[in-house]
Amino acid sequence: MPFFQRKHYTSEATDFINDLKKQRPTLDAEQRAGRALLWDKKVDRDAWSDYDAGEIKQKPYVYQTDAS
Structure with a gap:
């Protein structure tokens, strides 16, 4: 066991x-939808050029x- 490990x-x-994720199990999906x-x-490279x-x-x- 390492000396400084708790x-x-x-x-x-x-x-x-962790408590927030227990209270709102859909939080990960909501974050992905917001992102x-x-x-x-999808980036249109021709339009940017x-x-x-x-x-x-x-x-x-x-x-x-x-x-x-």
Whole structure:
């Protein structure tokens, strides 16, 4: 047995998450559904390449006027 090992220790955060999952068994599925709304999307590479090709480069000093 290692010298610094604690037997059966769980942090308060782990206890909270485990209790929350016991109270709401559908929590994992709800999180996956929420993630799918914003993040898990198929990327259209052709559309992105067209977007990048049409981008206009910004001037280095945006807030400086040309008036002398």
